[in-house]
Amino acid sequence: MVTTDWEVLEKRISCRSYREKKMIEEEKLEKLSAFIDELNQESGLHFQLQASKKVGVPAIKLASSMFSGTVYAFAALVGSDDPVSAEKIGYYGEKLVLYAEKLGLGTCWVAGTYDKKSFWVEVPPEEKLWGVITLGYAADNTPAKQKMIRATIRRKDRRLEEFLEARQEFDRQPLWLQKGVEAVKLGPSAVNQQPVNIVFQEGKVFARIWKKGNGLEFIDLGIAKLQFEIGAASCGVHGTWEFGEMGGFRIK
Numbered sequence: 001m002v003t004t005d006w007e008v009l010e011k012r013i014s015c016r017s018y019r020e021k022k023m024i025e026e027e028k029l030e031k032l033s034a035f036i037d038e039l040n041q042e043s044g045l046h047f048q049l050q051a052s053k054k055v056g057v058p059a060i061k062l063a064s065s066m067f068s069g070t071v072y073a074f075a076a077l078v079g080s081d082d083p084v085s086a087e088k089i090g091y092y093g094e095k096l097v098l099y100a101e102k103l104g105l106g107t108c109w110v111a112g113t114y115d116k117k118s119f120w121v122e123v124p125p126e127e128k129l130w131g132v133i134t135l136g137y138a139a140d141n142t143p144a145k146q147k148m149i150r151a152t153i154r155r156k157d158r159r160l161e162e163f164l165e166a167r168q169e170f171d172r173q174p175l176w177l178q179k180g181v182e183a184v185k186l187g188p189s190a191v192n193q194q195p196v197n198i199v200f201q202e203g204k205v206f207a208r209i210w211k212k213g214n215g216l217e218f219i220d221l222g223i224a225k226l227q228f229e230i231g232a233a234s235c236g237v238h239g240t241w242e243f244g245e246m247g248g249f250r251i252k
C-alpha cells in the first residue's frame, strides 16, 4: 500500500493494460469527481470525468496497438489553447494522476492514441480537448507487449544530471534540489521526450523547456513543475511555482 507522495511518484507508470471486468466503484468515482471539481475551480480549466455504466463497455476507445483491457473511466482535459493553459493542463492533470494512483487506480496520459469519436465532451468556445487521462484497475499481470512498449520508450531516458542546469555538480547540490530533479525524471512526458530542465541560478530555481517539437512540451512543463514540488517537499522544502516558461519556484 502506497503511503507517501514520494512513494506514489516512484510507483507510478503509464498503465496500458487494464482489467477486463473490474469497474471503478461508485465511491471512488465520487471522490474523483469531487477532486476534479476542486481542480477546475482552482485552475479555471474544464476537466470532465466520464465513466461507463456497464461491464464490458469501455468509456473510451484507445489504440489497441498500445493498450489492452477495458478502460471504464477517464478525464477529458479541456482548456484554452495557449501555452499557460497547456502548462496548467499538465500541472493539474498530474495532480489528478497522483490522486487516482493513491486510490489504487492505474492511469495514463493519452494525447494521441485514442479515438476522439468514441465519446462526447463539452468544449467551450476558444477552448480545446488537449487529451485524456485514463482511469482504471491495472491488469494483475502486465502483458509482455505493454512491458515492451514501456521499456522501449523509457530506454531513451536522459541521465539524471542532464535534468539540472547549475554551476555546481549534481552531487554537491542540496538534497531537496536533487530530490526535486529526480522527481522530474520519474514523471511522465509526451513520447518520453523529457523536454524540461531545472535551472538553479544564484539560489533560485526555474523550469526551462530545453527541447521544443511535439507541441505538448508546455503540458510536460506543468507536469515537471508538480513533480519537482513534490520531490522537494519530501525533503521538507515547500514551495509554489509561477506559471510560464522560466517561472520561478518560490520557497515558502
Ligand SMILES: Cc1cc2nc3c(=O)[nH]c(=O)nc-3n(C[C@H](O)[C@H](O)[C@H](O)COP(=O)(O)O)c2cc1C
Pocket (backbone or CB within 6 Å): 012, 013, 014, 015, 016, 066, 108, 109, 110, 111, 112, 113, 114, 131, 150, 153, 154, 186, 187, 188, 189, 190, 191, 192, 216, 219, 220, 223
Ligand atoms: C502529454 C502526454 C501525452 C501522452 N500521450 C500518450 C499517448 O497518446 N499514448 C501513449 O501510449 N502514451 C502517451 N503518454 C505517456 C508517455 O508515453 C509516458 O509518460 C512516457 O513514455 C514515460 O513513461 P511512464 O509514464 O510509464 O513513466 C503521454 C504522456 C504525456 C505526458
